[in-house]
Amino acid sequence: MSASLAQWLALAQLRGVPRLDAQRLAAHQLGRTREWVIAHDDARLGARDAAALDALLLRRAAGTPLAYLVGRREFHGLDLVVSADVLVPRPETELLVDWALERLAPMRAADPTQVPDVVDLGTGSGAVALAVAHAAPWVHMTATDASAAALDVAGRNAMRLALPLECVAGNWWQPLAGRCFALALANPPYVAHADPHLQTLAHEPLQALAAGPDGLDALRCIVAGAPAHLAPAAWLLLEHGFDQGDAVRRLLGAAGFQSIETRHDLAGVPRCTGGRWPG
Ligand code: GLN
Numbered sequence: 001m002s003a004s005l006a007q008w009l010a011l012a013q014l015r016g017v018p019r020l021d022a023q024r025l026a027a028h029q030l031g032r033t034r035e036w037v038i039a040h041d042d043a044r045l046g047a048r049d050a051a052a053l054d055a056l057l058l059r060r061a062a063g064t065p066l067a068y069l070v071g072r073r074e075f076h077g078l079d080l081v082v083s084a085d086v087l088v089p090r091p092e093t094e095l096l097v098d099w100a101l102e103r104l105a106p107m108r109a110a111d112p113t114q115v116p117d118v119v120d121l122g123t124g125s126g127a128v129a130l131a132v133a134h135a136a137p138w139v140h141m142t143a144t145d146a147s148a149a150a151l152d153v154a155g156r157n158a159m160r161l162a163l164p165l166e167c168v169a170g171n172w173w174q175p176l177a178g179r180c181f182a183l184a185l186a187n188p189p190y191v192a193h194a195d196p197h198l199q200t201l202a203h204e205p206l207q208a209l210a211a212g213p214d215g216l217d218a219l220r221c222i223v224a225g226a227p228a229h230l231a232p233a234a235w236l237l238l239e240h241g242f243d244q245g246d247a248v249r250r251l252l253g254a255a256g257f258q259s260i261e262t263r264h265d266l267a268g269v270p271r272c273t274g275g276r277w278p279g
Pocket of ligand 1: 087090187188189190191201208209210
């Protein structure tokens with residue numbers, strides 16, 4: 001007799017796959033909700049579903065992020081499509097979005113008719129850009145990425161969510177010659193090339209994770225290019241590694257930014273640093 005869902009969930013646990021992940025894989029394969037899977041674990045699996053689920057289980061046990069297997073990830077209340085071409089959006093990155101919204105609110109209050117230009121550099125799935133565009137629909141949102149495949153995912157997400165997003169191909173500021181923004185944000189790669197942590201992230205694009213010997217190459221490039229692209233009193237907000245707060249504050253200070261501040265994520269880790277461009 002074919003296996004039941006409960007038996008397959010038990011097998012998943014034996015393979016070291018957390019119950020929640022297994023339930024989500026089953027829901028994805030069966031085209032049901034996780035609630036349905038929980039309520040119907042006596043259901044029998046057809047041969048095709050059983051084979052597909054076993055294959056998914058093997059990939060999950062080998063470390064493929066759940067988001068790639070189900071093709072989706074929730075971020076800041078948005079349901080995003082993700083593929084292996086983009087970094088899986090992380091919950092700690094919501095801090096960057098919330099900080100951007102906090103900086104945008106007074107601009108709106110000061111002049112409800114203005115349409116601030118906001119840019120997300122290295123947008124990947126579009127998570128940050130679309131979360132800001134969703135919560136502050138009165139801004140003009142631009143997103144850049146050096147990866148055409150990533151930009152394609154961002155564009156698909158914008159379409160699915162019906163959020164306007166100007167997608168521009170290129171590295172950091174490079175495709176934005178002559179353009180100025182009221183707010184710029186980025187979750188760039190910031191892991192050092194030799195960091196052993198990278199091994200646990202082997203399924204995600206290295207280009208989105210690693211940035212030179214100290215992990216600061218992309219952050220340095222973004223800070224260096226910012227003055228040419230920021231309007232007076234504009235904000236630059238950057239995500240970085242747990243131990244890079246000092247370095248990013250120094251970079252911003254040396255470039256002439258003011259009101260420099262580092263914020264901590266929900267785990268209490270220094271996660272984002274930003275400053276105001278005096279103009
Ligand atoms: N926060 C990610 C991690 O270390 C890295 C993301 C990034 O480099 N932007 O898991």
